[in-house]
Amino acid sequence: MNRLVLWNVDLTLVDVSIVTRDAYADAFRQVTGRPLVKLTQHNGRPDSEIVFETLAINGVAATDEDLPRFLDALAASFAARRKRLAKEGRALPGAKDALKAVSRLDGTVQSVLTGTIRSNAVRKLAAFGLDKYVDVEVGGYGEEVYPKATLLQVAQGRAARRHGAAFDGSNTVLVGDSARDVQAAKIAGAAMIAVATGRTLASELREEGADVVLPDLCDPARLVEAVTRLTSPARTG
Incomplete structure (x- = not known):
């Protein structure tokens, strides 16, 4: 193994916003006994951060116990709605072919780096048959209270232990759609392929410093070329 490709999930591979x-809202009601009035924008942030802000903007003074309680409720609420994912959500155009194409690259490990908690991330991918292309054991997830750049390095360490290979900035690529994804890759020293399928414009992704910006995942050959080039020994800056 000599290459690690980490994928963001929401608005990079799938869109299940309605179910999420x-x-x-259901998890908030379970934890607080009140209806959810305001839900903050996700914008590439982890669930652990979104939970605290959601409680705050709805006038709930959060305690240390609220995060694990909320995340457990969120996992249960999402599981109860799993049959709605394929009906009310979608895999983004080209997502399956993109994952399949990258999986054919020799020596490549694919996993996820997502703000979504692990159980929900796996359900999102499985709803559209995308889970079989990634090793979910070595990813980074939203219940882990780390900045995304640190979480990327955690994922590298997990991949190294599981696959017996060294993964660092020279052979790691993050594929995502948000400015936060780009920032995380830059801080961690990894390469970044940004896709303009989320709420961040292509021009903003370029300004943040993405190595490659694609309009979507509909050209697997272009994606594979970018992954190969960005993880080659000759890669520069």
């Missing part, structure tokens, strides 16, 4: 919002 409903699950958050």
